[in-house]
Amino acid sequence: MTPPDSHGLDALETRQADALAMGGPDRIARQHAKGRLTARERIATLLEPDSFDELGLLARSDLPEARDRTPADGKICGYGQIGDRTVAVSADDVTVLAGAGGRIGVGKQMALMAYAQRKGYPMIHLGDAGGARVPDIMGSDGMMSMVYRIDQPPRDRSIPLLTLIMGECYGGPTWTASVSDIVIQVKGTAMCVGGPSILEIATGEQATAEALGGPALHAHTTGLVDLFADSDEHALQLARHCLSYFPSSARDLPPVAPTSQPVDTPLPELLDIVPTDPRQPYDMHRLLEQVVDTGSLLELKPSYDGSLITALARIDGHVVGLLANNPKVTAGAMGPGACEKATSFICLCDSFHIPLVFLHDTPGFFVGRRAEERQMPLKIMNFIEALHHSRVPRVSLVVRKSYGMAHCNMSGGNMGNDLMLAWPGADISFMAPAVAVNVAHGRRLAALPDEEGQALRAQMIEDMSRANAPWPAAERNLIDRVIDPRDTRRELARALARARGSDGEAGRSQRRLANWPRMA
Structure with a gap:
């Protein structure tokens, strides 16, 4: 007689169900009450149906006191399809400890990005997290085990990287956004280094999340966000649309869309x-x-x-x-x-x-x-x-x-x-003709009688306009x-x-700018 669950299938099913339940029904309800999707709902909306292939589902915090409260360690990672293209996706699960990053979950995300980069898959990050978890990062061993690692090859824009700001994002998702090719922010969210509570404790300054990193700030003052969305669904649709302009990796040329629109029709x-x-x-x-x-x-x-x-x-x-x-x-x-x-x-x-x-x-x-x-x-x-x-x-x-x-x-x-x-x-020149005349001949013209000066000025402007x-x-x-x-x-x-050349390949870049900062 086979012992009960001798193959471990019941244990596997139980652990998977626990992880898929995220932070539990109450926290999921709070997320929905804000008009926002959960991390898993966002991934399902972004990708083609049933195409998500998750990695690290059973990961948990390596701190014993947090183990039972950290399904997937708050970071959902894997691969899926957008159209006929494979993409890598990571999402912060705000129902698990406010989406804050723990050692295991952050390691998952970094490993996913590194693998996608090596294999040539676009990367999309769905940000909704409050920075690093204090218990994980405190102490010399905590800090040194959770650095922003640069011991791997630099990204150098080898693959398209898109970040969506879908909640209050401090620390981790802000760093990712700052090196992304495209950043999309949903209204009512924030993206900044630290949130209002940390700011007040550290400096005494009081400010709202909106003032520190809301859409208005990034739209008009910082320029760090490329596109703005009215809702989660809108942001995810924009991400799919943006990706259609990019190759899967810098090894490829941009995709060509079929078109029946003529190019030789005059445009009166x-x-x-x-x-x-x-x-x-x-x-x-x-x-x-x-x-x-x-x-x-x-x-x-x-x-x-x-x-x-x-x-x-x-x-x-x-x-x-x-x-x-x-x-x-x-x-x-x-x-x-x-x-x-x-x-x-x-x-x-x-x-x-x-x-x-x-x-x-x-x-x-x-x-x-x-x-x-x-x-x-x-x-x-x-x-x-x-x-x-x-x-x-x-x-x-x-x-x-x-x-x-x-x-x-x-x-x-x-x-x-x-x-x-x-x-x-x-009209091409160093400056407008009227300005140039004033700069070069203003004193001379001012010394002439009004009628003579005006006539000469007009003639000079006309001559310069012809030259322009x-x-x-x-x-x-x-x-x-x-x-x-x-x-x-x-x-x-x-x-x-x-x-583009006879074979279409002459349009390739030498990619000399691939390592330049995003906003120089």
Whole structure:
């Protein structure tokens, strides 16, 4: 007669059921009362049905007093499918000791990320945790056993890493977000180094979680978050959508989407979108939406210095990275935030073989005391250096204004582009003609009688305006082609196709920016 449970199947079933119950029904109910999903519900929503293959389900805390209260040690890890792609997923279980990290659970997460990196699987982290567990990390042995380890190969953007901020995230999930390629934050959540209680105990300062790391702060002030979601479900859908623009690893090229949308159909709407008066603002988003494949425009950091749009999109099914000045915000004059955003975006695209398209309409950089206090010269030159190191194809188009150093930063003439284009109304120079006349001839003009001075000023502005037109630069072959605005989509598609080479492999980057900080 076989002894009861001689194969251990009952014990296995019991332990699995205990782990799958997470922190118990009361804590799960509290999570649902906040309008949030549990960690396991989030994973099920993110992945294709029944595709999650969990590792470390039976892990528990290595502290005896915490063992029975730490199913899966509060970290759920494994692999699953998004479409036809395998991805690695880790999720903080806030129903287990507030999701705080213990030695075993954090080790699980690090092992998962290291393995995904070696094998070339995208990694998605669902953050909802209150930092490290104090009993685990206190003492010399605790601290040294829970360091942020750097004894493994650096990530160097070898795989796409996405982090979703889905609760109050302090410590661990904040560190992961800060080195991620894409960060998505749900409204009503927070991401910061330490929470309000720790802050008050340590410094006496009182602040809410929203003030320390809420969506408004990251949208407008830090730029650390790329996209914002209204709910858990919305965030998970955004994660799936974002991943569609990236290869599974840096070994691969970005995925090409099937499209039946023609690229050679003229776009007369563009003539109405961009005013001929250079002082009249317009929304560059409207132009981009016409030029790229319908529904493919995905803007990152949309509220962080909106003078520059950084967006992923597709043209003829192929992924591109767009950097476009937006005259609707500060007339398109870029500030420190725009430079940070551009540098970060160039690093992202170059690391994953995504070609860059620049669309100019800028009067220059937004200068002044506040900009200087934020290290404006350093930000400008970091932007330039990122461009210098980048090796993905680059196509640049001057839509309207392109002045001064900003012309260089927007990958202007003589900047190593695969193709330099301009609209006929392009206005390219060091500064606006009226300003240049005042700088160079202001005293002389002021000394003349009013009528004579005004006439000479007008003549000087007219002469400079002619010199700023694209024709002199085109005659010196500094512009490859002056194009009909209505053909913009076709011209960009042709240039990008040519830049990919005959076998499609010429668009690969040398990945010189893969180890640059996320926000330099």
